[in-house]
Amino acid sequence: MFEKILDIIFPPKCIFCNKILNYGVKSSICENCNLKIPFLNGRDINLIKTNNYFDDIICVCEYSGIIKEALIKYKFFNRPSFGRTFAKLIYDKIKGMTDWEKVDIIIGVPLHRKKEKKRGYNQAHLISKQLGRLLEIKVNKNILVRTKNTDSQSLLNRADRLRNVKDAFLVTDSNLVKDKSILILDDILTTGTTLDECCKALKDAGARKVIAAVIATGRKF
Ligand SMILES: [Zn+2]
Numbered sequence: 710m711f712e713k714i715l716d717i718i719f720p721p722k723c724i725f726c727n728k729i730l731n732y733g734v735k736s737s738i739c740e741n742c743n744l745k746i747p748f749l750n751g752r753d754i755n756l757i758k759t760n761n762y763f764d765d766i767i768c769v770c771e772y773s774g775i776i777k778e779a780l781i782k783y784k785f786f787n788r789p790s791f792g793r794t795f796a797k798l799i800y801d802k803i804k805g806m807t808d809w810e811k812v813d814i815i816i817g818v819p820l821h822r823k824k825e826k827k828r829g830y831n832q833a834h835l836i837s838k839q840l841g842r843l844l845e846i847k848v849n850k851n852i853l854v855r856t857k858n859t860d861s862q863s864l865l866n867r868a869d870r871l872r873n874v875k876d877a878f879l880v881t882d883s884n885l886v887k888d889k890s891i892l893i894l895d896d897i898l899t900t901g902t903t904l905d906e907c908c909k910a911l912k913d914a915g916a917r918k919v920i921a922a923v924i925a926t927g928r929k930f
Pocket of ligand 1: 724725728
């Protein structure tokens with residue numbers, strides 16, 4: 710009911726082109742923009758073959774075009790509301806997977822508390838929260854924390870990225886992780902070092918299975 714009232718006061722708009730959408734839509738993407746999203750087919754991602762700590766990876770689209778623009782706005786230009794639409798994109802991808810096995814917990818890649826305070830929100834956590842609602846799976850923000858306030862990864866090469874995030878994550882209570890299957894979510898995957906460090910921390914704490922999920926990747930494969 711509350712959401713309905715909000716829809717009337719603030720009609721939903723397409724996050725890409727601002728077109729006003731019908732009331733009650735589940736994702737804020739107009740038909741026209743939906744056609745422009747650089748979706749990846751299947752789960753054709755080669756990362757699994759290299760030494761990664763995740764057991765599988767789900768990646769919705771390429772980091773280009775309208776998705777790239779929207780993710781930049783989402784993260785750096787204060788658009789936390791976009792999280793709902795990004796969650797729906799991951800949800801639709803998961804629903805289309807025939808081998809999807811329900812996980813026990815969903816976690817967003819944590820930000821260091823100082824960075825989160827500065828940005829006002831953790832973009833990965835906001836997507837996780839909405840995805841948890843759609844999939845009816847628990848989301849836990851406190852199991853994994855970022856202990857190192859690392860430099861931005863975007864200007865670093867792979868070796869420096871690795872050094873930058875090494876041991877940056879800590880599992881706060883391994884009892885909550887032990888023997889669990891976990892979906893860990895981030896907005897963008899570039900070299901994969903950040904996500905991989907998270908997965909390593911979770912595996913070291915006894916997680917049975919860790920699946921990574923991202924909205925977009927800039928990796929060529
Ligand atoms: Zn649109």
